[in-house]
Each structure stands twice: as structure tokens, then as C-alpha cells.
Amino acid sequence: MSILTASSVTKRFGGLVAVNSYDFEIEQGQIVSIIGPNGAGKTTFFNCVTGFYQADEGKMLFNDVLLNGRSPDKITKLGIARTYQNIRLFPAMTAIENILVGEHPRLKTFWAEAVVQTKRYKAEEAAAEEEANRLLQYVGLAGLGDQISRNLPYGAQRRLELARALASKPSLLLLDEPTAGMNPQESAEMMHFIQDLRDDLGITILLIEHDMRVVMGISEYISVLDFGTKIAEGTAAEIQSNPRVIEAYLGRGAASGLSKQPTAAAG
Amino acid sequence: MEKNTHFDWRLAVRYGLLAGVVSLSVSVIGMVDLFAQRDLIAGVLTLGQVILFLAPVGLSYVIAGKQPGGKNGYARIAGLITSLVASLPLVILVILATSFDLRQFFPNVSPALMDTLTFGQGVIPGIFILMIVMGLLGLLSAGMSLLPDRYRKPILSGILWTLVVGMFSEILTERLRSFFGVGISRVVFSGEALRPITALVLFTIVTLLSAAWYRRGEAIKERIADSPTIQSRPFRWGAFAAVGIIFLLLPFLLGTYLSEVANNVLIFAIMGFGLNIVVGFAGLLDLGYVAFFAIGAYMMALLTSDADQGIAGMSFWLAIPICVAIAIMAGIILGIPVLRMRGDYLAIVTLAFGEIIRILVLSDLLKPFIGGAQGILKIPKPTIVGVGLIRPDQFYYVVLLGCIFAAFISWRLSGARLGRQWMAMREDEDVAEAMGINLVSTKLLAFAIGAGFSGLAGAIFASKLTSIFPHSFSLMISINVLCMIIVGGIGSLPGVIIGSLALVGLPELLREFQEFRLLMYGILLIVMMLARPEGLWPSAVRKRELLAYQETGPTANAKAVESEA
Numbered sequence: 001m002s003i004l005t006a007s008s009v010t011k012r013f014g015g016l017v018a019v020n021s022y023d024f025e026i027e028q029g030q031i032v033s034i035i036g037p038n039g040a041g042k043t044t045f046f047n048c049v050t051g052f053y054q055a056d057e058g059k060m061l062f063n064d065v066l067l068n069g070r071s072p073d074k075i076t077k078l079g080i081a082r083t084y085q086n087i088r089l090f091p092a093m094t095a096i097e098n099i100l101v102g103e104h105p106r107l108k109t110f111w112a113e114a115v116v117q118t119k120r121y122k123a124e125e126a127a128a129e130e131e132a133n134r135l136l137q138y139v140g141l142a143g144l145g146d147q148i149s150r151n152l153p154y155g156a157q158r159r160l161e162l163a164r165a166l167a168s169k170p171s172l173l174l175l176d177e178p179t180a181g182m183n184p185q186e187s188a189e190m191m192h193f194i195q196d197l198r199d200d201l202g203i204t205i206l207l208i209e210h211d212m213r214v215v216m217g218i219s220e221y222i223s224v225l226d227f228g229t230k231i232a233e234g235t236a237a238e239i240q241s242n243p244r245v246i247e248a249y250l251g252r253g254a255a256s257g258l259s260k261q262p263t264a265a266a267g
Numbered sequence: 268m269e270k271n272t273h274f275d276w277r278l279a280v281r282y283g284l285l286a287g288v289v290s291l292s293v294s295v296i297g298m299v300d301l302f303a304q305r306d307l308i309a310g311v312l313t314l315g316q317v318i319l320f321l322a323p324v325g326l327s328y329v330i331a332g333k334q335p336g337g338k339n340g341y342a343r344i345a346g347l348i349t350s351l352v353a354s355l356p357l358v359i360l361v362i363l364a365t366s367f368d369l370r371q372f373f374p375n376v377s378p379a380l381m382d383t384l385t386f387g388q389g390v391i392p393g394i395f396i397l398m399i400v401m402g403l404l405g406l407l408s409a410g411m412s413l414l415p416d417r418y419r420k421p422i423l424s425g426i427l428w429t430l431v432v433g434m435f436s437e438i439l440t441e442r443l444r445s446f447f448g449v450g451i452s453r454v455v456f457s458g459e460a461l462r463p464i465t466a467l468v469l470f471t472i473v474t475l476l477s478a479a480w481y482r483r484g485e486a487i488k489e490r491i492a493d494s495p496t497i498q499s500r501p502f503r504w505g506a507f508a509a510v511g512i513i514f515l516l517l518p519f520l521l522g523t524y525l526s527e528v529a530n531n532v533l534i535f536a537i538m539g540f541g542l543n544i545v546v547g548f549a550g551l552l553d554l555g556y557v558a559f560f561a562i563g564a565y566m567m568a569l570l571t572s573d574a575d576q577g578i579a580g581m582s583f584w585l586a587i588p589i590c591v592a593i594a595i596m597a598g599i600i601l602g603i604p605v606l607r608m609r610g611d612y613l614a615i616v617t618l619a620f621g622e623i624i625r626i627l628v629l630s631d632l633l634k635p636f637i638g639g640a641q642g643i644l645k646i647p648k649p650t651i652v653g654v655g656l657i658r659p660d661q662f663y664y665v666v667l668l669g670c671i672f673a674a675f676i677s678w679r680l681s682g683a684r685l686g687r688q689w690m691a692m693r694e695d696e697d698v699a700e701a702m703g704i705n706l707v708s709t710k711l712l713a714f715a716i717g718a719g720f721s722g723l724a725g726a727i728f729a730s731k732l733t734s735i736f737p738h739s740f741s742l743m744i745s746i747n748v749l750c751m752i753i754v755g756g757i758g759s760l761p762g763v764i765i766g767s768l769a770l771v772g773l774p775e776l777l778r779e780f781q782e783f784r785l786l787m788y789g790i791l792l793i794v795m796m797l798a799r800p801e802g803l804w805p806s807a808v809r810k811r812e813l814l815a816y817q818e819t820g821p822t823a824n825a826k827a828v829e830s831e832a
Binding site for chain 2: 050051073082101107111114168
């Protein structure tokens with residue numbers, strides 16, 4: 001069953017077509033990657049799905065619920081969580097507080113209950129805190145709960161952002177370049193972690209990634225964007241041998257094998 | 268200077284000029300003259316002299332600390348140079364003032380000022396005395412900064428306490444008299460200043476006490492570091508109880524006049540708690556905060572007044588929830604149109620809202636209902652079981668109740684889910700929304716609760732004054748409350764009280780400051796931003812934010828990771 005279906009999604013910024021009539025589908029429990037050169041429109045698509053941008057055309061369905069026109073908070077409450085390309089934690093809040101904010105959609109008490117400290121409120125806060133600590137441990141940051149998130153080392157910040165996203169108990173997790181800025185070993189760890197997420201928790205994972213080792217290693221399906229248009233999709237093996245993908249990444253000359261000095265990447 | 272040294276005489280001269288210009292300005296604008304009327308230590312020191320010498324002494328102290336390590340001689344010379352250079356502008360002022368008629372341009376350059384500058388010894392000897400005194404003070408303060416901590420800190424606190432007691436001797440005299448009769452206050456104070464001998468005794472006592480405290484403090488700090496969790500809980504409740512009892516008994520200690528000051532401090536603190544939620548927690552810069560204060564006050568007036576404008580003749584207690592409710596509604600009404608605004612735009616719109624309310628209140632349109640510039644009179648004070656809370660020391664309890672109410676709600680919310688929502692919104696609005704936080708309701712709640720507190724403060728204010736006028740609700744109130752929470756520490760609850768004490772209490776106690784209120788605010792804010800950007804009593808969060816880069820680094824974290832693993 002497909003958990004997220006996007007049909008002919010288009011997003012324009014003035015004259016620039018960032019995402020052009022993009023069709024996309026992800027099955028329950030899959031790990032799917034969207035790849036493409038810089039500026040291909042991958043993050044724009046993420047932003048459309050999560051409600052930061054409103055798609056100009058097309059339809060996005062999440063578990064048969066229409067996402068178009070919904071605000072980010074409502075979409076999160078439906079069960080979609082995300083991380084960001086450049087880490088966006090709440091920098092002055094502690095690690096635990098960050099995760100507690102992530103748990104927000106699951107907490108039910110009314111604010112006035114906090115003032116009079118009802119039993120329900122106390123129980124809920126205690127449970128939330130326990131869950132936050134559990135998540136912290138799950139991502140390997142046990143004991144760092146009281147650290148201000150900005151002070152954490154880079155890798156820990158990435159993992160904390162993941163924990164925050166997991167805190168809302170999403171069924172679909174969007175990861176925007178989760179291994180950016182990591183060394184090969186850290187990338188490999190992250191890759192296994194993502195796989196565990198799917199295997200242990202059954203979370204469907206959609207990721208944007210540049211590290212081809214990661215992409216090819218864990219993706220069951222890959223969708224390739226270039227200049228906002230889908231140019232290919234398929235399994236890792238299919239994508240690797242697809243001439244249009246190679247062309248998008250390395251330039252036309254390299255793809256046809258005519259040039260001896262291929263340009264590094266296309267626009 | 269000699270070669271092969273790092274002695275930086277240019278810096279000393281520059282600091283000296285800076286200090287000199289400051290001293291010159293406070294003289295020329297009339298601060299020294301006005302403050303000279305307040306004796307701190309009878310016949311020895313006036314507040315004017317303190318203001319005059321503050322910058323040179325302070326900068327001598329700073330520059331002595333900047334000299335290369337361990338070279339005491341250089342530090343003293345630098346201090347001397349700074350203070351001597353600082354005296355030059357004053358010397359020039361004295362010479363010019365005796366040769367020309369400067370009062371045409373600077374009306375404050377009066378003979379009295381000349382007397383202060385020359386110590387009443389005539390021009391020529393006076394100039395030399397001034398330079399010698401300045402130089403000596405510079406040397407002394409440079410010497411001070413060289414002392415090791417265990418001597419320096421006690422001496423500094425001795426000096427500070429003596430100055431503070433001297434500054435408030437007028438009030439302290441009155442208090443001592445009412446408790447112990449004239450006798451003791453005669454011994455300690457002469458007129459409205461400390462006697463030199465008691466000043467000396469006070470200085471010695473405070474210095475010795477704080478030296479002892481400093482010694483013990485080190486030991487205690489070590490002990491606390493060893494067992495951080497065990498003592499904290501009962502200790503906290505003990506502290507709570509102590510603070511509570513002090514607050515309850517305060518009017519008996521303070522007497523009528525000081526209770527009135529305390530009432531003002533607490534009324535502003537109630538507003539401070541509200542604005543602290545809006546600005547400190549939620550990060551929404553609201554410059555029209557006085558509007559809700561005005562709405563609360565006018566509602567109280569309309570509902571309870573015996574004058575023509577009064578519509579309901581309610582009692583204070585019945586009216587107050589209605590005032591708060593109306594203010595909350597006003598908060599929401601303001602909140603809705605500004606939901607999409609951030610930062611500067613929000614500040615401008617709220618600023619305009621504050622002005623709209625003030626102008627409406629003044630307008631002819633509403634004059635038949637709320638009295639226009641004549642205001643509303645005959646607002647009754649509250650009564651409890653038939654006893655009127657008329658005097659300030661009685662009314663204090665009403666204000667205290669309101670303040671506790673606001674503080675309690677702020678405190679509970681700050682640690683709750685709503686508090687986290689506000690903080691997340693302040694840190695990153697987009698991500699907060701992506702975390703499932705409904706920005707509309709979160710912002711409106713911040714505006715509503717903030718407005719409610721402000722309305723509460725306004726209602727109490729109206730009842731306290733028993734009459735209200737539009738001019739009480741100027742933009743200055745908003746600015747004042749904002750400065751208050753900045754000085755106290757944004758987002759910090761104790762900081763609100765501290766800020767209110769500093770910016771509402773102090774100016775009332777030191778009447779002279781009233782005239783220079785704005786100047787003082789400016790100076791205070793600049794000094795705060797330089798020296799203590801996190802505020803006098805910062806919240807844990809804000810402290811973290813501003814000290815983040817200095818204190819804990821990756822190494823600390825790495826250690827933590829290792830110890831966990």
C-alpha cells in the first residue's frame with residue numbers, strides 16, 4: 001500500500017520551475033531516496049510535502065489524506081516528521097527539551113492543567129520525559145540530555161535532530177541529507193541506523209542524499225530529479241546504469257564518453 | 268617610555284580622556300551639581316562627588332588590570348596617568364568658567380559646581396587639590412585591582428555597602444527613628460548622611476564579614492559541588508518559606524512611604540511578568556504593552572467608580588476578574604492581525620496599538636464615557652471583611668497577591684508544555700510549526716496571558732491611585748517595562764522583580780535621578796549589554812545561550828559521552 005503519493009506536483013518561484021510535474025510514490029515500510037544534482041528541487045519537494053510551501057499544481061496524498069493546503073503543524077500531526085539539510089535544532093534549548101518539543105503532537109493536556117498541576121498533567125509530563133530519555137538513548141546520546149543542543153558536537157546534533165523527529169512517532173520520516181558533513185565511517189553508522197529505524201520501528205523512510213554509497217546501500221527504490229523534472233526511477237542497479245542519470249551528474253560529454261575531461265557536476 | 272616593555276601609555280591616556288569626558292559631561296549637564304545636595308558621609312562625601320569620580324576611578328581600575336602580568340609598577344603608573352588625564356578636562360572647565368561666562372551656554376556651570384570641583388578652596392589651590400585627589404584615587408583604585416581576590420572582593424563590597432547605606436541614609440534615618448526612637452539614628456546618621464565614624468565602622472564590619480564569608484564561601488562551594496542533589500530540595504523549600512515570610516512582613520519593616528514604593532515596584536513587576544511571557548518566552552517584541560495596562564485601569568475605573576462615569580458601582584474584588592478578562596480579549600484582538608508578523612514589523616504594529624489606545628482615551632469621542640483628559644475620579648479602594656485597605660502598607664497585600672498570582676502562573680507555565688512551545692517558537696518559528704505546534708494558538712495564548720497580567724496590573728494601579736488620567740498611560744510605560752525585563756534578564760522570573768527594583772524602585776528612592784531617568788536608562792542598558800548581557804538575574808536558558816561558546820565545548824561533551832559508554 002502506498003503511504004505517500006504525489007501526482008504531477010509543480011512548484012514555481014516566479015519564472016523558475018523548481019519542481020516540474022513530479023510523480024512520486026512510496027510504499028509502506030520502504031526506504032526510498034530522491035537524488036539529483038544541487039538545485040534539482042529535492043528539498044523543495046520535501047517542503048511541499050511538509051507544508052512549508054504550497055504546491056502550485058498536483059496532488060499529494062498521505063494515507064489517502066490530501067496534504068495540499070494543510071499547514072505544517074497539521075501535516076506533522078498526520079504522522080510525517082522531517083529533519084533538515086542544515087541542522088535546525090532549537091539551539092538554546094537542552095537536548096531533552098528539544099525532544100520534548102518533538103513530542104508535542106502526542107501530548108494532550110490543556111495548558112491550564114500545568115498551572116494547577118493536575119494528576120493527568122504530571123503523569124503525562126513524567127511519561128514524556130521518560131520517552132525523551134529513551135529516545136536519547138536510542139540515538140546514542142544517553143547522558144547528554146542536559147546539554148544545550150548548540151554545544152553538542154556535529155554528529156550528535158544530527159542524531160538529536162533525528163530523535164526529535166522520532167519523538168512525534170511518525171509513520172513517514174523525511175531525512176534531508178542525513179549524512180551531510182560526515183566522514184565515511186559516520187556515514188556508514190548513520191546508514192545502518194536508518195535501516196534499523198525501518199526494521200525495528202517500521203517507519204517508512206524517504207531521504208535526500210548525496211553520498212552515493214549510502215544511497216545505493218540502503219535504498220530500495222530511487223527517484224532522480226534534475227532541474228525539477230524526474231529523469232529516472234528504479235532500483236539502485238537500474239539507476240547506476242541509466243545514461244540520463246550519469247549525464248545529469250557528470251555532464252553530457254562524460255555520459256557519451258566523448259570528453260576526456262568531464263565537468264564535475266551539472267547545475 | 269623605556270624600551271622592551273609592554274607598557275601601553277597611549278591606552279592609559281585614551282582611557283583617561285574617556286573618563287575625563289564622562290566626568291565633564293556629568294558636570295556640565297548638572298548631575299554633579301544636583302547630586303551634590305545628597306550627602307553620603309556627612310562633610311566628607313556627596314553623591315555628586317561619587318558621580319564625578321566614578322568614571323576616572325573605574326577606568327583606572329580597569330586599565331591597571333590590563334597591564335602585563337605581575338608588573339605592579341606599571342599598573343600603578345597607568346592608573347595614575349588615567350586619572351590625571353581625566354582631571355584635565357575638569358581643570359580646563361574650572362579655568363574657563365572663571366575666565367568667561369559659560370553659563371550662557373551651559374546653564375549648569377554654576378558657582379556651586381565650581382565649589383564642588385575645587386573643594387571650595389578657590390580656583391588655583393582648588394585645581395591642584397582636584398588633580399592630587401584624582402591622582403590619589405587613581406593610584407588607589409589601580410592598587411585595588413592588583414590585590415588578590417580574597418582582599419579585593421571584601422574591600423570592594425565594604426566600599427559598595429558604605430556608599431549604598433550613605434545613599435539611602437534619609438530613608439534609613441526615618442526607619443530607625445520609627446523603630447528605635449531618635450537616639451540610635453542620631454548616633455549613626457548626622458542629618459541625612461552617615462557620620463564619618465559610623466561610615467568607617469560600617470566599612471570595617473562589612474569588609475570583615477565578607478572576608479569571612481568569602482573564605483567560608485570557598486569551602487561551601489566545594490561541599491556543594493561534592494553533593495549537588497541531596498541538599499537541594501529541602502534547601503529550596505526553606506528558601507521559599509524565608510522569602511515568603513519576608514514578603515509578608517515587609518510593610519511593617521518599610522513603613523508607609525516605602526510601602527508605597529514597594530507597591531509601585533510590584534505593580535510594575537506584574538506587568539513585567541506578563542511582558543516576560545510575550546517577549547522573554549515567546550520572543551514576540553511587543554512595544555504597545557501599556558495599552559492593556561490602560562484597558563485594565565479604565566475598566567476598573569468604569570466598573571467601580573462613584574463618579575459620573577462609573578457604570579456599575581461594583582466592588583474591587585468583583586471587578587478585577589472582569590478587568591482581566593477584558594484585557595485578555597484585547598490581547599487576542601491585537602494578536603489576530605499581527606499573527607503573521609515577525610520582529611521589527613511586530614514591534615511597530617504593537618507600538619501603534621499602544622498609541623491608538625492612549626489617543627482614544629484622550630479623544631473627544633469617548634470623553635462622555637471615560638472623561639477625556641480629566642480622567643475618572645473616586646475609584647474606591649478594596650475592602651476585606653469590611654476593613655478598607657487604604658494606606659499603602661495595607662494596600663501592599665493586594666498588590667502582593669496580584670504579583671504572586673502572575674509569578675505563579677509564569678513559573679508553572681515556563682516549565683510546562685506551553686512554555687516549551689513558546690521557547691521553540693522563539694528559537695525557530697518554522698521548525699516549531701513543523702514540530703506540530705499550532706503557531707496561531709501559541710502566539711495568541713502568549714498575547715492573551717501577557718495582556719491579562721497587564722490588565723491586572725492596570726486594575727490594581729487604578730484602585731491604588733483612586734483616580735486615573737490618560738497621561739499615566741504613555742509609551743514610556745511600555746519602554747520602562749521592557750527595559751526592566753532586559754535589565755533583570757529576559758525570560759527570568761526573579762529577574763523581573765530585580766529589574767523592577769532597579770528601574771522603578773531606585774528612581775523613586777533617589778528623587779534626583781528622576782530628572783536624568785532616560786539618561787540613566789541609556790547608560791544602564793549600555794553598561795548591561797557590555798558587562799552582563801544576560802541580565803542581573805538571568806534565566807537558565809538565556810545564560811546558556813550567551814555563555815554557550817565560552818564554557819562548555821566539545822571536550823566537555825566528549826567526556827560525558829565517554830563516561831556514559
